Amino acid sequence: MATAFPPLVEPGPELTLPERERYARHLILRDFGPEAQRRVRAARVLVVGAGGLGSPLLSYLAAAGVGHLTVVDDDVVEVSNLHRQVIHGSSTLGMPKAESAARRLADLTDLVEVDAKVERLDPSNVREYVAACDVVVDGSDNFATRYLVADACEIEGTPLVWGTLDRYRAQVAVFWSAPPAGYEPVSLRDVYPQPPAPGTVPSCGEAGILGALTGQVGSLMAMQALWLITGVAEPVLGRLVLIDSLSTSQRSLRVTADPDRKRATALAPAVGGESCEVSLAGTPAGDGSAVTEIGVAEVSRRLGSPGTVLLDVREAGERAVAAIEPSIWVPLGELGAALDDPTSPLSRALGAGEHVVVYCKAGARSANAAKQMIDRGADAERVESMAGGIDAWSDEIDPTLPRY
Template structure:
């Protein structure tokens, strides 16, 4: 999921001081290793920070992984390869060809299959001694509490803000640590959150850093902005390492620290996250599933919409009768438009809509003179915002394409490539 513009919660400052930041092991060690395990994990046994006892802690650990996509793929592979005894993975999505450049746990034969099933089969090949529980479902406020029971920690590789805040809130209530990462194009953020860490560590959660999720459509997703595949491997591997450190009690976990990376510029910065003293602790999850964690965009709530099928019918009638046809306005980015577009359509990127709309002789003014405007984006969120902006600027009869070009591809023109 793309990144918020900047940390907006409790105080954030450059890391300083010489405190070790060490935490006690999260998991008690399992019984002695077998000869086969000693051979498999011999490189771990050579490390003072892991060793025999740390490896036995890994074998006794239960880790809940949210998502089997870009971040979940390397997390799952490295946790299983490290010998974590039990891994639960939840994801409601299926493998798509557009996933394969970064979600390296999946392969071409897995296209169309649930990601969790593909991941479970790959992990069985990689680490047959690891127990993997695959849940093909969407995580929500109704099921998350029961699903987290019996797990020592959570690794959040989800790709949307509502799920990230749901996971954070549920783990704050349960007192379970969360390894958290987020990616955007070439940039990433990484941290560990824990509402009830052992003293003297301060409790820090996602809401101390970012008090609330941004409005829908205000931050582009990776499907809209793009992401380089190697970034997923880098961040996912670091997330797996944070899990190993917490389980084994080794090194200095990222609790209370935020790592900021830009792989294109090869920069890496770490800042301190402090608890927000004004924040009200989360003690319960709202009813209604994960949508309760979303922030609605007030200006886009009442925008009229049109379905892909109805729009296609309107265009067909206009084409055969000579009636006035709707004019499509594409508010996506240039990269998205290069993959697929509904033709003919006028291209006005979302961040320029307000400026272009202020000129009655501009492209939008000329388009509106030809027919009623129908705005589209990838899924319908950004187009609703753009339609609200146009309505506020005095354009009449503006509608948003419900479901965006995804719905058009599904219901009208399957020849268009997805992304």
């Protein structure tokens, strides 16, 4: 059968009767048919992450009949996941996401082998996982893992289906350092050479994410994996797909390899950190500035006592979910204006010599805010960042506060 793209996987044995029944709507598709389905069944796919993107990815790849799926995720299901991570449910709260996903897929189909790995990818294990599969699909939610997986794929020559989400927008691409003849190699670092500095890009827990968008993007990523496996259509290799749900628009940009960039030959130590940075209490925050962090237990002891003010620098939507009171609220983007206004509650607190403890969701934005205050003349001994943010407060002080 002629293909639009050189198929990655050779066809497996003839389909069984149960397989022909289950995949009948694939088999009657022109240009797909039994041969493509046999390629899908013979494929081995690694899915990184069983969250927002991993939910539709795993569901549709399993439903399509991918013979072997490995899912790697070390997180557990939380209630705030359920508006977008639809592979999980209320009955699996607290369960490792990889195991919850595997349980759902076992109910969806008994024709697919699912290997659930409750662990985090790191330089010691990622190449082994990547080398053992035909395609990697990255649905992870932090920069350290994204770049680690991309570098491992570049070294091993394994195609990578990549996607990322930001509030109402998303991007999807296929990267491959060793594509078929006639196609130019391109990798993540050709497009985005380095991850952003920790704390400069908010996580979905800080900025929010439209739940339905994860379904759209994860399904598109699953489709790219199927095109790589079968060759039925050309994947978006060499293109960056940009999706904007607010305008219901989608466009693509051509991307090429950077001729001046050295190809990855070894894995560097993980950089970029989690999308929510959490530093250790009592240590300088972020980039080694003079900001001091304070643990939630000490904040709880001081809260409400004279001489200490709590400053919340999160966004309005976050504060609507949960807040630590009493506190002053100044979103990080409005901090400069509050410091310039001598009548603002923050300026009055600083002028009165009170200790200001800054908090956010996980600690990165509060450290940023504290540094800004110190850089603009506040006494470094009277401005502190609360380590771990409201997440740590919920864990250690007040478990009744909603998590998000």
